[in-house]
Amino acid sequence: MPMIDRCGAIGATGGTDVPTQIDHVNRAGPVVPVARRGKNGGRAGVGPVVVPLSILDLVPVAAGTSATSALEHSTRLIRRAEELGYQRFWVAEHHAMPGIASSSPPVLIAHLAGATERIRVGSGGVMLPNHRPLVVAEQFGTLEALHPDRIDLGIGRAPGTDPKTAAALRGISAHQLGAPDDFPDQLVELASYFRGDADVLAVPAAGNAPAMWLLGSSGYSAQVAGMLGLPFAFAHHFSAENTLPALKLYRENFRPSANLSEPYSMIAASVFVADTDSAARELAMPAALQFLRLRLGQPGPVPSPEEVAAFEWTDQARAFVEHRQADQIIGSPETVRRGVDELVRVTGVDELMVTTSTFLGEDRLRSYELLAETVGMTPDARIAA
Numbered sequence: 001m002p003m004i005d006r007c008g009a010i011g012a013t014g015g016t017d018v019p020t021q022i023d024h025v026n027r028a029g030p031v032v033p034v035a036r037r038g039k040n041g042g043r044a045g046v047g048p049v050v051v052p053l054s055i056l057d058l059v060p061v062a063a064g065t066s067a068t069s070a071l072e073h074s075t076r077l078i079r080r081a082e083e084l085g086y087q088r089f090w091v092a093e094h095h096a097m098p099g100i101a102s103s104s105p106p107v108l109i110a111h112l113a114g115a116t117e118r119i120r121v122g123s124g125g126v127m128l129p130n131h132r133p134l135v136v137a138e139q140f141g142t143l144e145a146l147h148p149d150r151i152d153l154g155i156g157r158a159p160g161t162d163p164k165t166a167a168a169l170r171g172i173s174a175h176q177l178g179a180p181d182d183f184p185d186q187l188v189e190l191a192s193y194f195r196g197d198a199d200v201l202a203v204p205a206a207g208n209a210p211a212m213w214l215l216g217s218s219g220y221s222a223q224v225a226g227m228l229g230l231p232f233a234f235a236h237h238f239s240a241e242n243t244l245p246a247l248k249l250y251r252e253n254f255r256p257s258a259n260l261s262e263p264y265s266m267i268a269a270s271v272f273v274a275d276t277d278s279a280a281r282e283l284a285m286p287a288a289l290q291f292l293r294l295r296l297g298q299p300g301p302v303p304s305p306e307e308v309a310a311f312e313w314t315d316q317a318r319a320f321v322e323h324r325q326a327d328q329i330i331g332s333p334e335t336v337r338r339g340v341d342e343l344v345r346v347t348g349v350d351e352l353m354v355t356t357s358t359f360l361g362e363d364r365l366r367s368y369e370l371l372a373e374t375v376g377m378t379p380d381a382r383i384a385a
Helices: 018-027 067-084 105-114 133-146 163-170 174-178 183-195 219-228 240-252 277-295 305-310 315-325 333-347 361-374
Strands: 053-057 088-091 120-127 151-156 211-216 232-234 265-273 329-331 351-355
Touching (some): 088 151, 088 351, 120 211, 211 219, 240 333, 265 277, 277 315, 277 333, 329 333, 333 361
Parallel strands (some): 053 351
16 A cells, blocks of 8 residues: 555645735625624534534435435435534535536536525535636625525635546646636626626626635645635644644735635634544544555545445554544544644634535434534524624
8 A cells, every 4th residue: 555645734825925915806896795693603502612613514324325415415415404403505616526416506506405494504615726616606696696695605726626627627637726826806706797897797696705715735725814804724634733823824824805804714623523432433434544545546436334334444553543533523522622622722613514425324414413412502602603
């Protein structure tokens, strides 16, 4: 088995001086309106866990099932999440991955928002370099017009796929992927459509701006979010070693904006809850094997427990999984409650987003139910957007 490396140390990567880029963005005008309560305002939960909880859904496809069944389960899941009091339900953008059915966030958001009434629905996120900003503005302006004050536009910079697929998405050749980064310029363009002051009128985006978040797993995105005065969501679930440095960069570089007076952050964490610690560890293993195979260049659906048991576990494979699961919260309700409380305390985030991938959809649903129960979540605990 080839060596499997984790992400390296965090840094302000992006190929260009971040302050220079962001000054250019700010000169173009304010970014999309975002209304947020400040720290300690209106948080959900009782006891130690006092931040709103949300769900990041990758729409996992289990072995032997289909994308149709995965999408049907996500519809059931968001309806239950709304009943339980979860704050947001975001869907990811991934391409060419057999185990993930979430490749088109706007289409999926339209369906999920239409299936619910109150819970906020959004992208976690739209990978902006894969799309024309005008198209994104029209899509999310339409969503906001259909579901006022319920839509979140989480924006990311990564491709969400392999280089060949990324090139196909962008209509370029693979060797052009290494071109200088134009992400800040894309943000400028996107924001102008929502403000209505672009050269092209984006209907119905102008006047129908969703709540915008910047997503990231690096110091670059953290600085961009801070300098633009935007809420920042960090991918703790696959870049945990970078979480604290990124949040520090975000807070240090934060500039109050017309939309946000102080930093507002959220992290996404992998959480698995079952009746006992041992049952939760078993619940988490299919996703662990799926991720291991992905890192080995073998993307596929969520494997069954039988596949996990039959897999040839080398010492290196076990060490990789143990290292990865050390950054996850896995256990009984009480174990998970302590883990969530500690993560929120250490990071100081304003909200926590959780993601859970299991072989059986019923186990995933039950994990979210147990989490809501153990933190004392109620439907009326949601904060204003």
